[in-house]
Each structure stands twice: as C-alpha cells, then as structure tokens.
Amino acid sequence: MIGTGYLGTTHAVCMAALGFETLGMDVDAEKAASLSAGRLPFHEPGLESLLRDQLASGRLRFTTSYEEVAAFAEVHFSCVGTPQRTDGPGADLRYTEAVVEGLGPHLSRPCLLVGKSTVPVGTAERLAARLAELAPAGRDAEVAWNPEFLREGFAVRDTLRPDRLVLGVASDRAERLLREVYAPLLEPADGPAAVPLVVTDLATAELVKVAANSFLATKISFINAMAEVCEVAGADVQQLAEALSYDPRIGGRFLRSGVGFGGGCLPKDIRAFMARAEELGVSPAVRFLREVDEINLRRRAAVVDLARRFGGGTFHGRRITVLGAAFKPDSDDVRDSPALAVAERIRQQGAEVTVYDPKATDNARKSFPALAFAESVTKAACGAHVLLHLTEWPEFGDIDPVELSGTVARRRIIDGRNTLDASRWRAAGWEFRALGRP
Structure with missing residues (x-):
C-alpha cells in the first residue's frame, strides 16, 4: 500500500487481517515509524487495535x-490523496503521479499498480502509458483501478465487508490478479x-466513486433545499423527510436536513467532477452539481x-x-468541516x-488557532448565550439540558443536525431552533 494516510493504512491493516503479507510505504519517515510502533495518526474505531494485532x-x-516495495510484491495499491487544487476546482494529482514516477523505475518484473484514489476519468489510461515508459518490465507493469468506498467511522467494516467491489482492468491478467487478492471476500469459505x-x-x-459521491451530495442538498422552503412556509422538514422515506424509490437514508456535508471527499470530488466534465466538453451534464454545492454552502x-x-x-x-x-x-x-466553518x-x-x-x-486547533477550545461540554458552555449543535456525536444527544441550564448565560440552542430531542430541551426551559423546522 503506497501512501499510509486514512485509506492506505486502513487497507494495509485489513489486507494483513485477511492473511496477506502486506507492506505499507510512505515518503514520510515519521509516519512510517509511528505506524510501525502501532500508533495510529488519526481516529478510526477499531483500527488501532487491529494494526497492533497485524504487526x-x-x-x-x-x-x-520504493525499491523495497518493488521487490516485495506483485500487486501495489496506490492510496495517496487527491485534494482539490489550490488554484481551481480540479483534482491535484501530484501525489498520484509521484507514485508512478517513484515506483516505476524499480518495476523489473510483471506486476500490477492498482489505483484506489478518486481521480478524474482518463487518469488511469495516462498513468498506464507513463508507467510502461518508466518500468524496466515495460507493459508487463500494468495499471488497474479499484475505487474505495470507505466511510469514516466504519472503515474497517467497509474494507472487510464492502457492499461491492469494482475492478477496472485492461487485461485478463489484471482481473485474475485482483480476483486472487479479493478471493477471501469473493469466495468466503463460510x-x-x-x-x-x-x-x-x-x-x-x-x-463509479465520483458518481456515487455526486448522487449522495445531491440527495443531501435536496433535503436541505426543502428545508429552505419549509423555513419560509412554516412547514417541518423532518416530517417531510419521513413522509418521503416511505417511498421505496427514494428511501430515508441521507434525508436529514442540517448544516450540510463536508469532509475530504464529497466537496472536492463534486468540484473536480465539474472541472473534468468541462475539460471533456460535457459540462452541461453535471451543471446541477454547482447548485448542489451552493445549497450546501448556504446551509452554513x-x-x-x-x-x-x-x-x-x-x-x-x-459567547x-x-x-x-x-x-x-x-x-x-x-x-x-461545516462546524468549524460556522464557528x-x-x-x-x-x-x-x-x-x-x-x-x-487537536486537528481543529491546528486549522483554526483563533478559536477557543474546551475539554468538556460543560466547560465549553460556561456563560454561553447560544449553543450550536453541529456534529452529531452520540454524547451530545445524551446531554442533560436541565443540568446544563446552570452553566449557560441563556438557555438557547440551535440543532444544526436535527438529531436532538426538541421536546426534551424545551421541557427544560430552553429556546430550541433547528433548520427547516418551526
């Protein structure tokens, strides 16, 4: 696994758990040393203990x-990031291209480089041509694409028991190799x-991945657009979403209105998709994604x-x-993060x-040093005039509004995720507001 960020580390640990001899590679020596010591540089439930078990x-x-990587394996997964470019909405492919440039000259035997990152369509074909130029093995060093569908907070489960596997290949040999890699999932013994x-x-x-993310973003922004209408009309978007959820053509997942989506995937992926569609001359086909993005930002x-x-x-x-x-x-x-953008x-x-x-x-403080941070709900709420609930951690749903009443200056709360029990807060004397609800 080349690149040991969130994706690469999870995939490496889980491939080892499936019984494979697995090598994780990163140009960051400190990160590689930390992982070798069993320390996970990010939070993901269940992953750190699994990391230590596999070590x-x-x-x-x-x-x-890279030389050790080339000698070690027949199958190499490229798991590096593809962030948004700093000078525009397109994807920054410098890390993906660096993998080909760094690994290619060491590939002297038949092998497969498998991309897992979300990239603009057409990238794999271009990388395949470049890899064949660089590798001593020539075209026996092939490229395939195997998009990831990890959800943060569920990454181990999504890797060991994914809802589907997609193999993008250019040869029968590439398909055969990937079927061998995923045999424990495709042909479980029991x-x-x-x-x-x-x-x-x-x-x-x-x-596949960018289309999935675009559909998901559209569904989230749709219910948030309905929330805008509900706010003016005096309707309740939660009741509206419930009524819609019983329609089997629509379903209820991701129909909760709120402050909108964020993270390292959905926002940058739909923007990169629009940029690539424009390059291909089909920008009208995904023009709706511009409004999806704008609705999402309006919620903040x-x-x-x-x-x-x-x-x-x-x-x-x-306060x-x-x-x-x-x-x-x-x-x-x-x-x-919508929460930090609002803050x-x-x-x-x-x-x-x-x-x-x-x-x-810790991560929030590095990105927003001007904000103040507290070690508990009680300390954060001390003397507050308004509370904003902007990330739906279970612990926030368990807050006792009666107990918290003595801490704040004014009992006012805005539920930006529509997950709190409004009647419970109002019964404790709080003024309660939520997006899209009376």
Whole structure:
C-alpha cells in the first residue's frame, strides 16, 4: 500500500487481517515509524487495535523505500490523496503521479499498480502509458483501478465487508490478479455471502466513486433545499423527510436536513467532477452539481444568520458554544468541516466562540488557532448565550439540558443536525431552533 494516510493504512491493516503479507510505504519517515510502533495518526474505531494485532502477527510492516516495495510484491495499491487544487476546482494529482514516477523505475518484473484514489476519468489510461515508459518490465507493469468506498467511522467494516467491489482492468491478467487478492471476500469459505463484484474498463471504474459521491451530495442538498422552503412556509422538514422515506424509490437514508456535508471527499470530488466534465466538453451534464454545492454552502450561512438572530441581532458581546469540530461523528477529520466553518465565521463577526469535540480538538486547533477550545461540554458552555449543535456525536444527544441550564448565560440552542430531542430541551426551559423546522 503506497501512501499510509486514512485509506492506505486502513487497507494495509485489513489486507494483513485477511492473511496477506502486506507492506505499507510512505515518503514520510515519521509516519512510517509511528505506524510501525502501532500508533495510529488519526481516529478510526477499531483500527488501532487491529494494526497492533497485524504487526504482532508479522504479516504487516512499513517502509519508506520504493525499491523495497518493488521487490516485495506483485500487486501495489496506490492510496495517496487527491485534494482539490489550490488554484481551481480540479483534482491535484501530484501525489498520484509521484507514485508512478517513484515506483516505476524499480518495476523489473510483471506486476500490477492498482489505483484506489478518486481521480478524474482518463487518469488511469495516462498513468498506464507513463508507467510502461518508466518500468524496466515495460507493459508487463500494468495499471488497474479499484475505487474505495470507505466511510469514516466504519472503515474497517467497509474494507472487510464492502457492499461491492469494482475492478477496472485492461487485461485478463489484471482481473485474475485482483480476483486472487479479493478471493477471501469473493469466495468466503463460510459465513456471509460473497461480496458483489463489478468488472469494468478503467474509465468506468474511475467514474463509479465520483458518481456515487455526486448522487449522495445531491440527495443531501435536496433535503436541505426543502428545508429552505419549509423555513419560509412554516412547514417541518423532518416530517417531510419521513413522509418521503416511505417511498421505496427514494428511501430515508441521507434525508436529514442540517448544516450540510463536508469532509475530504464529497466537496472536492463534486468540484473536480465539474472541472473534468468541462475539460471533456460535457459540462452541461453535471451543471446541477454547482447548485448542489451552493445549497450546501448556504446551509452554513443559514446557521450563522439564525445564531445571530437568536442572540439578539448581533454577535458582539456574545459567547457562542459550538458542539462539534469534526465533519462527522466517529472521526477526527476536520477537512472542510461545516462546524468549524460556522464557528470561524461567527468569531470573525465579533463573538467569543468556544468549541468542544470528543476527538477532533487537536486537528481543529491546528486549522483554526483563533478559536477557543474546551475539554468538556460543560466547560465549553460556561456563560454561553447560544449553543450550536453541529456534529452529531452520540454524547451530545445524551446531554442533560436541565443540568446544563446552570452553566449557560441563556438557555438557547440551535440543532444544526436535527438529531436532538426538541421536546426534551424545551421541557427544560430552553429556546430550541433547528433548520427547516418551526
């Protein structure tokens, strides 16, 4: 596994757990050393203990050497990041290209380089041509694409028991090798049924992940657009979503309105998809994604506006508590976090903002050093005029509003995730607001 960030580390650990001799490689020596010592550099439930188990088994180790990687394995997974470019909406492929440039010259025997990262369609074909130029093995060093579908907080389960496997290949040999790699999932000796498998060409495999993320983002933004209508019409978006959920053509998953989506995948992937569609001359086909992105960003502004009104029309002299920093629960990932975007915007408008998160405080402090951070809900809420619930950690649902009443300056809370029990908070004397609800 080349690249030992969230994806690469999870995949390496889980492949070792499936019984494979596995080598993780990263150019960051400190990261490789930390993983070799059994220390996980991010939060993911269940992964650190599994990491230590696989290190102890001898099936897993880490290195910083491309030469060692080339000598070690027949199948190499490229798991590096593809962030948004700093100069535009497209994907930054420098890390993906660096893998080919670094590994290629050492590939002297037939092998397979398998991309797992989300990339613009057409990337795999271009990388395959470059790898054949660089590798002493020539075209016997092939490229395939195997998109990942990990959900932060469920990564181990999603790797060991995925809802589907997609193999983008350009030869029968590549398909055969990947079927061998995933044989424990495709042909389980006992237990659950085999994981569904879809074998495609390279371009289709590249499109699967970005198409899935685009559909998911569209569904989330749809219910948030309905929340905007509900706020004006005096309707209740939660009841609306419940009614929609019984339609089997729609379903209820991801129909909860709120402050919107964030993280390191959905926002940058839909923007990169739009940029690639424009390059291909088919931008009208995905023009709707621009509105999806804009709806999502409007939800953040809506929370800020609601908090200002709730606080008496101004943030000056107000103390605001933000519950949550991670973009989602069971993660310490703060990339494009709606919670932190809202917190920083409110701070810039004059409020004293304190943030509490069970796992993401260290990462949040690095990204937003001007914000204040607390070690508990009670400390964060001390003297607050408004509480904002912006990441749906289970612990926030367990807060006793009666007990918290003695801590705050004013009993006012905004549920930016529509997961709190409004009747419970109101019964304790709190003014309660939520997006899209009366």
